[in-house]
Amino acid sequence: MNRLHRTILCTFFLTVPLAGTAQDLDLNITGGSAELRSELKDAMSLVALLDAEDATPQALIAAAQADYGRIVAALYGGGRFAPSVSIQIDEREAADISPFEAPARITTILVEVDPGPRFQFGRAEIAPLADGTVIPETFQSGARAGTGPIRDAVDVGVAAWRNVGHAKARLEEQQITADHPNRALDVRLGLAPGPRLRFGDVVVTGNDRVRRTRIREIAGLPQGDVFDPQEISEAERRLRQTGVFSSVAVAEAETPNADGSLDLALQVAEQKPRRFGFGAELSTQEGGKISAFWLHRNLFQGAERLRVDGEVSGIGTDTSEMDYALTLTYGRPATFTPDTEFYLTAEIEQLNEPGFSSNQIGISSGLLHRFSDQLSASFGLGYRYIDTQDAFGDRQFQLLTADLEATYDTRNNSLNPTGGYYLSATGTPFLGLDDTESGLRFTTDARGYVGFGAEDRFVLAGRAQIGSVWGPSLEDTVPDYLFYSGGGGTVRGQAYQSLGVTAENGEFTGGQSFAALSAELRASVRDTIGLVGFYDTGFITDESGFAGESDWHAGAGFGLRYNTGIGPIRVDIATPVTGDEAGQAFELYIGIGQAF
Numbered sequence: 001m002n003r004l005h006r007t008i009l010c011t012f013f014l015t016v017p018l019a020g021t022a023q024d025l026d027l028n029i030t031g032g033s034a035e036l037r038s039e040l041k042d043a044m045s046l047v048a049l050l051d052a053e054d055a056t057p058q059a060l061i062a063a064a065q066a067d068y069g070r071i072v073a074a075l076y077g078g079g080r081f082a083p084s085v086s087i088q089i090d091e092r093e094a095a096d097i098s099p100f101e102a103p104a105r106i107t108t109i110l111v112e113v114d115p116g117p118r119f120q121f122g123r124a125e126i127a128p129l130a131d132g133t134v135i136p137e138t139f140q141s142g143a144r145a146g147t148g149p150i151r152d153a154v155d156v157g158v159a160a161w162r163n164v165g166h167a168k169a170r171l172e173e174q175q176i177t178a179d180h181p182n183r184a185l186d187v188r189l190g191l192a193p194g195p196r197l198r199f200g201d202v203v204v205t206g207n208d209r210v211r212r213t214r215i216r217e218i219a220g221l222p223q224g225d226v227f228d229p230q231e232i233s234e235a236e237r238r239l240r241q242t243g244v245f246s247s248v249a250v251a252e253a254e255t256p257n258a259d260g261s262l263d264l265a266l267q268v269a270e271q272k273p274r275r276f277g278f279g280a281e282l283s284t285q286e287g288g289k290i291s292a293f294w295l296h297r298n299l300f301q302g303a304e305r306l307r308v309d310g311e312v313s314g315i316g317t318d319t320s321e322m323d324y325a326l327t328l329t330y331g332r333p334a335t336f337t338p339d340t341e342f343y344l345t346a347e348i349e350q351l352n353e354p355g356f357s358s359n360q361i362g363i364s365s366g367l368l369h370r371f372s373d374q375l376s377a378s379f380g381l382g383y384r385y386i387d388t389q390d391a392f393g394d395r396q397f398q399l400l401t402a403d404l405e406a407t408y409d410t411r412n413n414s415l416n417p418t419g420g421y422y423l424s425a426t427g428t429p430f431l432g433l434d435d436t437e438s439g440l441r442f443t444t445d446a447r448g449y450v451g452f453g454a455e456d457r458f459v460l461a462g463r464a465q466i467g468s469v470w471g472p473s474l475e476d477t478v479p480d481y482l483f484y485s486g487g488g489g490t491v492r493g494q495a496y497q498s499l500g501v502t503a504e505n506g507e508f509t510g511g512q513s514f515a516a517l518s519a520e521l522r523a524s525v526r527d528t529i530g531l532v533g534f535y536d537t538g539f540i541t542d543e544s545g546f547a548g549e550s551d552w553h554a555g556a557g558f559g560l561r562y563n564t565g566i567g568p569i570r571v572d573i574a575t576p577v578t579g580d581e582a583g584q585a586f587e588l589y590i591g592i593g594q595a596f
Contacts, residue, residue: 075115079144080119094109154191162227198262201263207268218239243305251267275294281488286317287313291312304333308328329345331343364383392505407422417459428440441481444464514540530561535554535556574587
C-alpha cells in the first residue's frame with residue numbers, strides 16, 4: 001500500500017501477551033487538526049476498548065472492522081466525501097481477518113486515514129415544503145457539505161408538514177452526487193407530505209388501577225381535530241404531571257383509517273399508588289423543623305390525589321414556642337379542561353411566633369390551571385378562623401378569602417437551578433366577618449439565575465420579595481398577614497422575625513409592608529461539593545404601600561453545598577452586618593435544596 005500523505009496514527013501496545021488481552025495501551029496520534037482527531041477518536045469503537053481489561057483479540061478485530069464505517073461516517077459528517085481509510089492489525093488489513101481466525105496476541109493496531117478535501121454544497125434542493133417552512137442555512141448552495149445538514153433539512157421539512165396535519169410526511173427520494181473535481185455535493189431531496197389527517201381513536205394499554213376513561217380525559221387528545229404533534233406532547237406531559245405513571249408513550253398507527261383519521265396507542269405504566277416522605281431543617285435561632293407526608297396518587301381510580309402533610313418546627317426551643325401544622329389536600333386533575341385541576345384543602349395550625357401566637361383552622365377550594373410547562377395560575381375561595389394573642393391582646397378573626405396566584409417558572413432545576421427565573425404573585429382579597437376588617441394582601445417573589453464559566457461552574461443568583469396589606473389598620477390586621485424579617489427565609493444572620501415595628505402601645509409586632517433582597521454567588525468546587533457567598537437585606541414599614549415608620553437590617557455569610565443528585569444539602573453560616581451584633585453573632589442553617 002502506498003503511504004498516505006495525511007495520516008492519523010493510532011498505535012496500541014498490548015502488555016499482557018499471555019492472556020491475549022489489552023491492559024495498558026498507549027494511543028499516539030500525529031497529523032490532522034486537533035478538531036479532526038477528536039472527532040475520529042469519538043467515532044472509533046477501538047478507543048472505547050482502551051480501558052477494558054478483558055478486550056480479547058476477537059473483540060479488537062470486530063471493533064476495528066466496525067471502525068471503517070464509523071470513521072467514514074464521521075468524515076462524511078464533516079464534509080469530507082473522498083476519504084481513504086486503512087486499519088492494519090499486526091500489518092494485516094483488518095477487513096481481511098476473520099474474527100474466527102483471530103491471533104492469540106495482537107501487538108499493534110495502525111490506523112491510517114486520508115480524510116480528503118472538504119466539500120461544499122453545489123445544489124441543495126428540498127421540495128415540496130409546507131407554507132412558512134424555513135430550511136436551516138447550513139443546507140444551501142455554497143455552505144459546507146455534510147450529512148448533518150442534510151438530516152436537519154429533512155427533519156425540518158417533515159416536521160413542518162406534520163405541524164399542519166400531515167402526520168405521515170416522509171422523505172420519499174434522495175439524489176446525492178459527489179462532484180470530486182469541483183469538490184461539490186449536489187443534493188436533491190423529495191418529500192411526500194401524505195394526506196391531512198385527523199385524530200382518531202385513542203387505545204389505552206398498560207393501565208392497572210386507573211380507569212381508561214380518566215386516562216383519556218387527562219390526556220385531552222382532541223378526537224376529530226386535525227392532527228397536531230404538539231397535542232401529543234401535551235398529552236404525555238399532562239399524564240406525567242399527575243405523578244401516577246412511571247412512563248407514558250403515545251404511538252401513531254402505521255396506516256391511517258379510510259375516513260382520514262389516525263388512531264393512537266397510549267401506553268402507560270403505573271407507579272405504586274401510595275408514597276410517603278420526610279424532610280428536616282435546622283437553625284440555631286429557629287430550632288429544628290421536621291416534616292412528613294403521606295400520599296395516595298389514585299384515590300378513586302381516576303388519578304385523584306390525597307396528601308396528608310404534618311410539620312413540627314421550633315424543636316429545641318422552649319416547648320411553648322413550637323409550631324404544629326396538619327394539612328389535608330385533595331386534587332383531581334382534568335376537571336372542566338385537561339389542564340385544570342380541582343383542589344380542596346383543610347388545615348389546622350398552631351403558631352408561636354416572636355410577634356404573636358395563634359390557633360387557627362382553614363378550608364379552601366379552587367381550580368389550578370396550567371397554561372404551559374412554565375405558566376400556571378390558580379383561584380380559590382376559603383374560610384379562616386384565627387384565635388390569637390399578640391401585641392394588642394387576645395382576639396378572634398373570621399375571614400372569607402379569595403386567593404389568586406400566578407407563577408411563571410423557567411428554572412432548569414427547581415432544587416439547584418443554574419439558569420432561568422421564577423416569578424410568583426399572590427393576591428388575597430379578604431372579607432371580614434363579625435368585627436374583623438376587610439382588605440387585600442399582596443405578595444410577590446422574583447428569582448433569577450445566571451450561570452457562567454465552564455459547565456456553569458459559577459452561578460449568580462438573586463431574589464426580591466415584596467408584600468403589603470391594604471384595608472385594615474395595623475392593630476386590626478390578622479397577625480399572620482403582617483410581615484416580619486429575619487431568619488432563613490428572609491435575612492440570614494439576623495434572628496428569626498427580629499425585624500418588625502413598634503405599635504402605638506409600645507409592643508413589638510409585624511409591619512404592613514415588606515421588601516427583601518438576596519444575592520448569592522455559587523461555585524462548584526467538585527462534582528458534589530459547592531461553596532456559596534451571600535448577602536441578604538430586609539425592610540419593614542408600619543403602613544400599607546411602604547408608608548409610615550420603617551426600619552431595615554442585613555446579614556451575610558457563606559455556605560457549603562453537598563450535591564446528592566436529587567438536590568444539594570445546604571449548610572449556611574451567617575452573621576448580622578447591621579446592628580450591635582454585626583460580625584459578633586452567628587447563625588447556622590441546615591436544609592435540603594438551595595436557599596432559593
